[in-house]
Amino acid sequence: MRIDILTLFPAMFQGPFSESIIKRAVEKGTVDIHIHDIRDYSQDKHKRVDDYPFGGGAGMVMQIAPIARLIDKLKSERDYDQVIYLSPDGKRFNQKEANRLSLCDNIILLCGHYKGVDQRVRDQYITHEISIGDFVLSGGELAAAMVVDAVVRVMPGVIGDETSALTDSFQDNLLAPPVYTRPSDFRGWKVPDVLLSGNNKLIDEWREQQSLERTRRLRPDLLDDSDMP
Structure with missing residues (x-):
């Protein structure tokens, strides 16, 4: 399985993905994880990726253009089973969903931030939205790390005793x-x-x-x- 994670804060994944089960799964070649900095796809000289919401209101919104460029690039290189947005108003993540995602070949996880992403990203690119609970985090990075851990650990060969996961x-x-x-x-x-x-x-x-x-x-x-x- 290949997992591409789109984020504004790539360093947040260094700890969770460099230890324990995920580290072993990567070393075995069972899962291939790629972290992409959305700022690298901004054409603004300051690498800006957010702007004020149309219509006014508090907070900032992640712009569609950098995200679209990144997803377009990835999708031009391979087919993806799911393009997932980590969102408080997504479908509640559970073990059944982890089992289902573990059967995919390629997935994208988009980590939101600020007040979220431009709705057109969700309308045009996202195939599935996931929430890890009825609360709000500062961004989708921690939620994405939890989803990856839950999915990877049920993949064949990741845990020494496979009956343990079952x-x-x-x-x-x-x-x-x-x-x-x-x-x-x-x-x-x-x-x-x-x-x-x-x-x-x-x-x-x-x-x-x-x-x-x-x-x-x-x-x-x-x-x-x-x-x-």
Whole structure:
């Protein structure tokens, strides 16, 4: 997969993308990530990419011209499955969407800033809009980094134990069950006996029951769209 990220602040991705799973995925060649500075496509001598909104109002708006030049250049070089805009009013990002995007060959992520991008960018170029929650960030960079992490980690070969990703929270509209490791008794706080029993059938039943109970208690909204009892 190739991911092209369009941003005003390329340095914001250095930390998240130089560690852990994303770094390993890049080194393996599983994902190819390219960061593009939108200012490089401004024809203003000061590399300006924003202007006042028509009709007045507070804040600034990202201009269409630099973004259009950059997207046109990328699309002339390859086909893209999705051109995604990170926006507070986009579709709520979830695990199902991460799984879907992981099957794409090429995607573009556009990071907004200020009061957003000129609406014509959204009308003419964007195929999909994503929000990571009902709150506003200073820009789309952190949201883009989260989307990339969620997408990359479910791609085949990225995680050593691929079944680990399949048992994560939200994969089946349920939260993950509690997990424990050694020691089995710490300060009198003990691991549930069933997990030490060696009975895989009972362990699986316990985990399923715990997932369902946790979801009903903490995130009952997830069950609204589920076939679970």
